[in-house]
Each structure stands twice: as C-alpha cells, then as structure tokens.
Amino acid sequence: MKWLVLLALVAFSECIVKIPLRRVKTMSNTASGKNMLNNFLKEHPYRLSQISFRGSNLTTHPLRNIWDLLYLGKITIGTPPQEFQVLFDTGSSDLWVPSLLCNSSTCSKHVMFRHRLSSTYRLTNKTFTIFYGVGIIEGVVVHDTVRIGDLVSTDQTFGLSIAESGFENITFDGILGLSYPKTSCFGAIPIFDKLKNQGAISEPVFAFYLSKDKQEGSVVMFGGVDHRYYKGELNWVPVIQAGAWSVHMNRISMKRYVIACSLGCEAFVDTGTSHIIGPRRLVNKIRKLIGTTHWLSKHYVSCSVVSTLPSIIFTINGIDYPVPAQAYILKDNRGYCYLAFDEHDFSLSRETWFLGDVFLRVYFSVFDRGNDRIGLARAV
Numbered sequence: 001m002k003w004l005v006l007l008a009l010v011a012f013s014e015c016i017v018k019i020p021l022r023r024v025k026t027m028s029n030t031a032s033g034k035n036m037l038n039n040f041l042k043e044h045p046y047r048l049s050q051i052s053f054r055g056s057n058l059t060t061h062p063l064r065n066i067w068d069l070l071y072l073g074k075i076t077i078g079t080p081p082q083e084f085q086v087l088f089d090t091g092s093s094d095l096w097v098p099s100l101l102c103n104s105s106t107c108s109k110h111v112m113f114r115h116r117l118s119s120t121y122r123l124t125n126k127t128f129t130i131f132y133g134v135g136i137i138e139g140v141v142v143h144d145t146v147r148i149g150d151l152v153s154t155d156q157t158f159g160l161s162i163a164e165s166g167f168e169n170i171t172f173d174g175i176l177g178l179s180y181p182k183t184s185c186f187g188a189i190p191i192f193d194k195l196k197n198q199g200a201i202s203e204p205v206f207a208f209y210l211s212k213d214k215q216e217g218s219v220v221m222f223g224g225v226d227h228r229y230y231k232g233e234l235n236w237v238p239v240i241q242a243g244a245w246s247v248h249m250n251r252i253s254m255k256r257y258v259i260a261c262s263l264g265c266e267a268f269v270d271t272g273t274s275h276i277i278g279p280r281r282l283v284n285k286i287r288k289l290i291g292t293t294h295w296l297s298k299h300y301v302s303c304s305v306v307s308t309l310p311s312i313i314f315t316i317n318g319i320d321y322p323v324p325a326q327a328y329i330l331k332d333n334r335g336y337c338y339l340a341f342d343e344h345d346f347s348l349s350r351e352t353w354f355l356g357d358v359f360l361r362v363y364f365s366v367f368d369r370g371n372d373r374i375g376l377a378r379a380v
Helices: 022-026 031-043 191-197 280-290 303-308
Strands: 059-066 070-077 082-089 095-098 122-131 136-148 151-165 174-177 205-209 218-222 235-238 246-254 257-260 265-269 276-279 293-295 298-301 312-316 319-323 329-331 337-339 341-344 352-355 363-368 373-378
Touching (some): 095 136, 235 246, 257 280, 276 280, 280 298, 280 337, 280 341, 298 303
Parallel strands (some): 082 174, 095 151, 265 352, 276 341
Antiparallel strands (some): 059 070, 059 218, 070 082, 095 174, 122 136, 205 218, 235 373, 246 257, 246 265, 276 352, 298 337, 312 319, 329 337, 363 373
C-alpha cells in the first residue's frame, strides 16, 4: 500500500507493514475538515445503481473518488451478502474488514462484518497483526464468499479486525489487496489469484482508470482492458521481480535537468498511495525547485502560479511520462494549493519511489499477472 515493508511473518499470523496514510488522515484531522467530509459523503451518496458491468471478456467495477485523495469501491462478503467500501490496493495482497466483535471505538465508525449472519462463514485458528504508519490492526483469519460486482470468490481467505488503533479518521471500511501472493500477511491466496484459478476472469489482468475532480467515472476492471479509457498504445514495462508491482525507473527530470533517480531507481506503481513518495532529500529538492512554502503538514504554492510551473517527467523503460503541474499540485479543503509529493526516510539499498494516484490519474494502468508487467498509456 502506501509504503509496505514485510519485516516479519511468523507462522502466517504476524505481519508488520509500514504504511504512511498521511493524506487520508489529513483530509479529516481538523473539526472543519471532518464536517466538510461528512457533508460531502451525505451530499454525494454512493448509489447502488453504480454496479459492475460484465462484458464479454471483462468486468468493470466503479470506484468513488474522494477529493482526489483515495478511490473506494464496494464489495460484499458472506451469505447473504454484507456490503463494504474498500480501497483497492496494488501495494498489498490481503483483504480485511472490521469484525462485529471488534472492541475498538474506531470499528464502530465503519461497517462491521456480522459473521453469525453468514451461512458460508468459516473460522480458522490463525491470527494476524498489521502495523501501519497511522496505527495497528489485530484480528483473525477467516473464510467466506466475497463478491466484486458479478465476480464471486468462494471460501476466500480474509482478515477480520478485532482491534484497531489510529484509524479514527479513515473513510473506508477495509483494504482489498491486488499484489502478488508472496506479500500476503496471511499466507493466503489473494482474491485476484482465486478468481483467476476459479476461471472467473478470462485474462489474468486488471486495470485502473482514476478520474480527476469528479466523484464518478473511476473504475477498476478485471479480466481485460477497455480501450476507451486511454489514448494511443499501451507501453509495457516488466516488473523488477514477480512478487511486487515495481518497475525500474530511469530518471526524474524537469526542464531537461535530472532532479532525482539520476542513476536509475525502483518505482512502485501503487493505487493505495494518494501522492508521489520519494526519499526525503530528493523530495525536499523538488520542493525547493518548485518554490513551496511549508505550513503544518503540507508544502504550498500560490494557485496563481500553477499554470507557469513545469511538468515533472518520469522516464520509465526509456519512455517519458510527463506529469503536469495541474496534476501534481492539489487543493486542500480550504482551496489552497499544495505540492503532492511526500517523503519517506526508510534506509533502502536503492533509491525507491512510489507512483500513487497523482501519477495514475494521468496514466491509465494495466497490471498483467500473466506476463509480470505493467502497461501505461495516457488516460482520456
């Protein structure tokens, strides 16, 4: 997800994951922000008419854009089905939602799974702990029927949280991971692999189109690609290693000058990350080049200069992917403009970046498990 490092996995029951969910948390960390978010959700309900469309070779599932910060989709779990809003995340592999047995006040603010109401529910003797940048999730590993629109995964392994801390201001109920089985905290077969193995999807691919500004229009598609969502041809990039959605990036440049990734670096293509994240020193360099002013948790620029700022170009597999200022500068809930780059300070063997929704709104993305590659093309 935002930043994922698997530090420990003991008997498939303990997983340590570091994920700075700063932008989601910042969205509602003030009284005015919370009120604005609540009003937004009331005024723009996620209508049940927004259902998946099952074509001849793919299923297109709608996602809801929350202020260009995160994209949520509905799934159901159990028999009869219980509905949840989840984050579809290419940076993790597991599915988890809150349990009715959760004793944390955080859980009461989200939809909780009522296991006794499901005739297909099955408990295991495994437990898990996941450490995030904002808090901790503890729970049990279980099985039940999971549906993404018309796609059905029977006896799917997932997690039920029974204790949560630090998630008070998170707007989604749970997370649905779309990464490789290798990164599963539960030692389980992820839902995409299960659907593939069951023959529910015709091709082992999924893709994302993320809209800008408007709430509706974003989709995740399974089993194929709808060419109406992008322009030109898809450029295919092999993953560095089958096991994570990361690719080799040649450089990051601005005005024909290399500003980061000068010797090549690793880039995770991550739908669970709101912004673009890189090493602290290099992100600070970009902030200085843009001319931002630091205030509280963000780095601001005058909205009047956005049209004059240069594109930042990410060169991947020899192809340039420009991200214009209108994409990497966002507005906060007061209408002020800020730079959508965040830093990480993890000690890594190589320079590492995370290309989140800021990048993926500009470029339609295809994740091809059959060939261990990612396809990118300019989004419509």
